[in-house]
Amino acid sequence: MAESQVPYAYNYLTGAEARFLDAAVERLIPTDELGPGAKDAGVTYYIDQQLRGMWGTHGRQYRSGPWHEGTPQQGFQSRLTPQEIYRVGIHEINEYCNQKHGKNFEFLAADLQDQVLHALEEGGVSLPSLSSKLFFDILWRNTEEGFFADPIYGGNRDKIGWKLLGFPGVGGSEYNARLDNPEPYRVKEPVSIVDIEQLRAKLDAQGFPKHEKLDQQGGRK
């Protein structure tokens, strides 16, 4: 599988880790007839940026021991930071893939990749350093974030996630007036924080974008 055409440099991830993530996130949100998937949306780069930032070292999380696994209701209890979870997790999952299928994750066929992801999700892969479910849950959470968060974080490139939903982005100038209006509100192009910073959007006096709207064409959105 080819590397994604990333015009950005990775800060934390190694090339091998980026290849793993490109392959994995593309299975989680695939490219299909509805449009591009997570790989093209730049989710790998989004994860890289999150990892190098405050969240990557759990800067605002409680990080003192003693460490116990606890019950599911007690939530995250790993001693590892997200940086470590990705680094160690990817390495150990690739070891597992090599043992079981003779190849790194990114070289497996799509249906085998799905199988591995399902096994991770169910906690069915025993990794030496962490629960495979913990790894999967963080990966899926970050993939969803990277696909739908404002492009300011490096994912949701070209507002791919928002276009999939028909989400207009930053709240529009007319929303208050439209509150009790059932007419569908559809925009030609969602407006992001990046668009506003780069002066690509028309704004009202209060800073709310004046979305360019599509004509009503009926049919389902």
Added chain:
Amino acid sequence: MTTTKMKHVDAVVVGSGVVGSIMCMELANAGLSVVCLERGRMSDPQKDFTMPYVHDELKYDRHSDIFQNLSRETITVRNNMGEMALPMRELGSFKPGELVGGTAVHWGTNARRFLPHDFELRSQSEARYGKDYFPQDCTSQDWGVTYDDVEPYYDMFEHIYGVGGKAGNLDGQIQPGGNPHEGPRSREYPNPPTRRTPQGEIFAKAVSELGYTPFQGPAAAMTQEYTNLYKVHLGECQRGGFCSSHACSQGAKANPLTTVMPALYKQPTFEMRPLCNVIKVNTDSTGKKATGVTYIDARGNTVEQTADIVILATYCFNNTRLLLLSDIGTPYDPTTGKGVVGRNYSYQTGGRIHVFFDDKEFNPFIGGGMVNTSIDDLNGDVIDRSGLGFVGGAYIGCAQPGATPIKSKPVPHGTPRWGAAWKKAVAENYHHCLTVSIHGSCQSYRGHYLDLDPTYKDANGLPLLRMTYDWHQNEQKMLKWMYEKITQIVKVMNPSKYHAHPIASKYSIVPYQSTHNMGGVAMGADPATSAVNKHLQSWDIPNLFVVGGSAFPQNPAQGPTETIGMLACWAADGIKDIYLKRPGQSMV
């Protein structure tokens, strides 16, 4: 270590949230010198919270620096006394704030009064249904005040927070368009209700068919420009979504920064001191008088602030923890049922049904400012509860909070969690779903409580607060019954499909539920079962007041903050009208 001593003041208020800000304002207004100590940083809404940066879901839902910084302090949690409590390492179930202005800087603005019945739940229910009505281990109790006592303070808070709504009961006269089940109010809301959304219209039609009475739920996001009781000006809500959990750029979301601070900062006898983490309430040698508080300042110095009156307004958790750390009041012991500090911790129950319509297209991103259509017909003592087998009630609502794309994309039941089928379902349903939700009460029980953790410490080396909490059968039975009722409502809407969220078998710290943590320093008429009296004055230390949701003996259905703000107005008035005339004396 040396302790710096600050100039003595009349009153020190710890915490600058809904409660702290109003307490400061009212006492400074009465001419007292007041210092407010806040652990969080200073904030200036006009500079800190601007368009388009407040419309950032990742930041405000997950990573904002206006939420509590758990690296310095968290709580520990367990479901029952048999388990070892472990620290809440990341925010999940609730999201307390940490900055000047507190949690309400990012609250949702749902602002409802409790029902008169709620304040006298125990005595009224036992009178109506008999002594066996409450589960044996239920410690829910009367508040020590009645609705009539506090009605003027609800009114006052509504005129500080600019609540928009339509009265349902004006001085005993039922009014069309409002909630007919509410307690009598002395006058109309200060602002008109929200306009009804298309989704709210569908809900209203369905519930009307079933004989219920829909109304626009009251909210503290301005439905028009408004100048409040303190002469502070608020802007009109723009319904741009990105609301609950987010700060507001429009000065439209009522909170301490938009309703009180601009007036408070003008008071010559007031001083705000941010980045001051209070660690103890100090008492004199008798242990019956508070002398002030000790805090750690921004530079790490230990500082003592003496004061004639000490007011704790640090939210449920630290109100309880500071009493325990300061050895004030008897800690609650669940094995004997004795002691009061940490007793009667409760939460909020919730449920929802996602309702899908193939043939209708909504604009789910338009909303916020808690625009909602509700019914109160299943709440409090509105219905005859004999034979139901549970205590409590709920309001049912259909809200348009502004569906943001990371967290609000409901998909029909049976959709896989990821992959192509998930992607398709997300795309197909985002514009076609509304949600009917249950916002329910939560009783207090003998085994649900707060105490100090024996193992885990905060950044100052002090024990964390420990929460022992789980869902009780009573709340699960109530939810089951509510789900049956709202399923009837949903069916009348004639949707393409719908699905209900399952009732959790155990309480989990992981998914966000609500920042409605109640109790620990309950108010009441009896010092054996309450830590503060009806004026929120400590039973043990008359010049100490502990104010907030910590005082709720249990949690009614409506959402707490309207009542938390009301209690601040009520407690402040008590101090001014009663306490200051006989300082150092018990007010009851």
